[in-house]
Amino acid sequence: MGKYSLNEETLKFLLQFENSVAGGTVFTNANLVEKFKQSTFHHKEFDTYIHTAINKAIWYAIKRSGNWVMKSGVYQKREDSSSKTETTVPAFETEISVPVLNKGTSSSAFNREEYIRHLSKNLFEVLILKREIPDNFLRKYHLSSKGIGDDLYFLTESYFRQKGLFRGKHSMSDYITPNAMKAIETGIVTKNLIYEHMIPKNLYIKQISEITLAGQLTEEFIYDLLINYYFVCTVTKEEDDKLPSIKMADDWNGTNPFYRYEKAGIHFISNRIEK
Numbered sequence: 001m002g003k004y005s006l007n008e009e010t011l012k013f014l015l016q017f018e019n020s021v022a023g024g025t026v027f028t029n030a031n032l033v034e035k036f037k038q039s040t041f042h043h044k045e046f047d048t049y050i051h052t053a054i055n056k057a058i059w060y061a062i063k064r065s066g067n068w069v070m071k072s073g074v075y076q077k078r079e080d081s082s083s084k085t086e087t088t089v090p091a092f093e094t095e096i097s098v099p100v101l102n103k104g105t106s107s108s109a110f111n112r113e114e115y116i117r118h119l120s121k122n123l124f125e126v127l128i129l130k131r132e133i134p135d136n137f138l139r140k141y142h143l144s145s146k147g148i149g150d151d152l153y154f155l156t157e158s159y160f161r162q163k164g165l166f167r168g169k170h171s172m173s174d175y176i177t178p179n180a181m182k183a184i185e186t187g188i189v190t191k192n193l194i195y196e197h198m199i200p201k202n203l204y205i206k207q208i209s210e211i212t213l214a215g216q217l218t219e220e221f222i223y224d225l226l227i228n229y230y231f232v233c234t235v236t237k238e239e240d241d242k243l244p245s246i247k248m249a250d251d252w253n254g255t256n257p258f259y260r261y262e263k264a265g266i267h268f269i270s271n272r273i274e275k
Helices: 006-020 029-037 044-048 053-065 112-130 136-142 145-162 178-185 202-213 219-229 259-264
Strands: 026-028 068-071 074-077 193-197 232-236
Touching (some): 006 053, 029 178, 053 068, 112 219, 136 145, 178 232
16 A cells, blocks of 8 residues: 555645636646646655556546536536535536647747757757767667657657646647547546657658768758658547558658548647647
């Protein structure tokens, strides 16, 4: 048994937190999970629990508090918290548009040009260093599509962390499908969600690898590829199964990054606030 009870710590967190929340304010389960993790009520041992434990504990705390209206993973603070009977609960006047994990205020708006410049500059510097690795086998791995793909992912995460936009892997995707969004908003983030490259990344990362090995790599070459092709979408496993995994269709025009999704009939929306 752990030293702390997750259910009790989430309840104590919520009772303290809700005192500073105005009536009518809306949060998703995921919002409150993140706030709990940043609070003093979160303890390291909770990170060893199953990945849905905190989501469920937050839901239970909301229910025990009685000061919130609960609706499909969305929680609205009661206008009058002193009255907890169902008859006094203010109705949701309209369908609430709940932000995805990484959406925020305009001050945290995303700038794609800056983002791609960051990736291009750092990836260029890394690859120039890796080209000088003396061991042929090790150099070959680090300049392979997989090695460069790993570098690109970690540089992406680094950028989002530096900007204070990182809220987990799926907060970094450019787009998201409604089904995937629903899973995140209800706090049911499982292995069923896929961080999917809208153009299979091997198609353009292979070009970066070949140019690097040929000694002709430039920062602008990386930038031109990434600004046109580096788009990621969060999808469900069922949606991912509809997509060809490592190639584009033969009739692709070479420029439309969304063609694979359009052809598969998969609808998607923006996953961030853009400058």
